[in-house]
Amino acid sequence: METINLNIEKALGKGAKEQLLSAAPKAEDAIKTLHKGNGKGNDFLGWLHLPSSISETELSDIEAAAKQLKDRCEIVVAIGIGGSYLGAKAVLEALSNTFIQMQTKQSAPLVLFAGQNIGEDYLYELQHILQNRQFGLINISKSGTTTEPALAFRLLKKQLEDQVGKNEAKNRIIAITDASKGALRKLADKEGYKTFIIPDNVGGRFSVLTPVGLLPIAVAGYDIRQLVKGAVAMENKCGENVPFTENPAAVYAATRNILYKAGKKIEILVNFNPKLHFFAEWWKQLYGESEGKDHLGIYPASVDFTTDLHSMGQWIQDGERTIFETVLSVKKMKYKVEIPADEENLDGLNFLAGKRVDEVNKMAELGTQIAHVDGGVPNLKIEIPEITEYYLGQLIYFFEKACGISGYILGVNPFDQPGVEAYKKNMFALLGKPGYEAETKAIKAKL
Numbered sequence: 001m002e003t004i005n006l007n008i009e010k011a012l013g014k015g016a017k018e019q020l021l022s023a024a025p026k027a028e029d030a031i032k033t034l035h036k037g038n039g040k041g042n043d044f045l046g047w048l049h050l051p052s053s054i055s056e057t058e059l060s061d062i063e064a065a066a067k068q069l070k071d072r073c074e075i076v077v078a079i080g081i082g083g084s085y086l087g088a089k090a091v092l093e094a095l096s097n098t099f100i101q102m103q104t105k106q107s108a109p110l111v112l113f114a115g116q117n118i119g120e121d122y123l124y125e126l127q128h129i130l131q132n133r134q135f136g137l138i139n140i141s142k143s144g145t146t147t148e149p150a151l152a153f154r155l156l157k158k159q160l161e162d163q164v165g166k167n168e169a170k171n172r173i174i175a176i177t178d179a180s181k182g183a184l185r186k187l188a189d190k191e192g193y194k195t196f197i198i199p200d201n202v203g204g205r206f207s208v209l210t211p212v213g214l215l216p217i218a219v220a221g222y223d224i225r226q227l228v229k230g231a232v233a234m235e236n237k238c239g240e241n242v243p244f245t246e247n248p249a250a251v252y253a254a255t256r257n258i259l260y261k262a263g264k265k266i267e268i269l270v271n272f273n274p275k276l277h278f279f280a281e282w283w284k285q286l287y288g289e290s291e292g293k294d295h296l297g298i299y300p301a302s303v304d305f306t307t308d309l310h311s312m313g314q315w316i317q318d319g320e321r322t323i324f325e326t327v328l329s330v331k332k333m334k335y336k337v338e339i340p341a342d343e344e345n346l347d348g349l350n351f352l353a354g355k356r357v358d359e360v361n362k363m364a365e366l367g368t369q370i371a372h373v374d375g376g377v378p379n380l381k382i383e384i385p386e387i388t389e390y391y392l393g394q395l396i397y398f399f400e401k402a403c404g405i406s407g408y409i410l411g412v413n414p415f416d417q418p419g420v421e422a423y424k425k426n427m428f429a430l431l432g433k434p435g436y437e438a439e440t441k442a443i444k445a446k447l
């Protein structure tokens with residue numbers, strides 16, 4: 001099996017080797033701190049050895065629960081937001097047929113998502129689609145108190161109970177939450193739902209390799225063992241005793257911090273494969289919530305190329321020089337589409353006849369890299385042999401490990417997210433939640 005490969009040749013320019021080597025000690029310290037568990041946020045390091053510590057019993061339990069839903073449901077709605085949503089969404093978007101919702105024959109339930117927004121029309125349309133369908137729910141919330149998923153669950157639980165009765169609904173609802181705390185734990189225990197636990201020491205954005213991500217992925221029919229296997233391979237490749245230059249997570253973390261110090265405040269995660277769109281959304285939460293604090297942190301952005309070359313391409317080529325790119329480059333496509341010759345050649349495309357579509361895409365990728373580097377945009381490249389469970393598992397762990405290292409190099413606590421509370425406090429105050437009387441008064445005075 002191959003491994004994903006990080007290429008930083010086009011990232012640092014002249015003196016790259018020296019720059020990288022002078023950044024090595026900080027990265028090595030960060031790795032030591034992570035592995036000793038004596039740094040900031042050290043009660044949230046459960047992800048570090050998570051892949052290699054998942055047991056056969058845990059995997060079988062997840063697969064059995066997935067089967068229970070598969071046997072009963074044509075649609076399963078995974079309810080959650082942030083880290084309780086994006087990991088599963090990223091993997092499913094990457095692996096699924098892009099037009100899965102149009103397919104009439106499904107070998108596994110269609111996994112839809114809810115609780116990741118408060119869109120009334122979204123929820124109305126989802127409820128409408130679920131009418132008279134055999135559906136089930138996976139309700140995911142680590143805290144068990146997040147408003148968005150709680151609201152979606154209240155609506156969908158009622159609908160399910162109305163459609164199949166309370167007893168059968170219990171066979172179709174699985175809760176993934178804390179072992180003892182939170183409203184969801186209370187509710188699940190009271191109703192007698194099957195539950196999975198999100199370990200205390202694994203933060204939401206690092207939880208894709210727990211049941212949070214694994215259960216929806218297994219329900220959709222994908223091989224969670226391969227996903228975990230890939231993550232284990234990367235856990236070894238980025239291990240504590242791997243020398244700096246051979247540890248891709250350390251090199252990535254060090255490189256992005258060198259660039260940040262040089263004024264590159266925005267990192268754009270680029271894909272040339274639309275299936276990776278949501279992988280970038282997952283990555284944005286991982287890096288945004290981990291590093292964006294104490295008025296520090298690279299702003300994680302993303303684009304889908306070549307689509308966005310026709311919208312954001314101008315800015316990237318010519319705008320303020322505060323950006324760098326990290327390109328997710330997929331080597332091998334799953335399918336083959338050849339461009340046909342055309343006798344009339346009215347579109348002038350006969351020079352491409354006989355080539356595969358991916359050959360055109362690869363030249364677009366190379367051409368873009370050269371143009372952007374020429375335009376002053378440092379370029380990192382992560383080569384992914386192909387989009388499979390195994391390589392996605394590698395990619396997930398690679399980014400998680402690099403995120404921990406990068407956060408420590410930056411000097412922040414990469415494992416908390418205090419800033420997210422501000423909007424919640426205001427929303428509750430505005431909605432008049434009991435207990436928020438003083439905040440309600442204060443916020444109303446601002447209106």
Ligand SMILES: O=P(O)(O)OC[C@H]1O[C@](O)(CO)[C@@H](O)[C@@H]1O
Pocket residue numbers: 081082083084140141142143144145146149204205289417420421
């Ligand atoms: O799983 P929970 O507790 O519902 O949280 C969902 C998301 O909300 C946040 O806590 C932010 O409010 C994220 O860190 C997390 O991934």
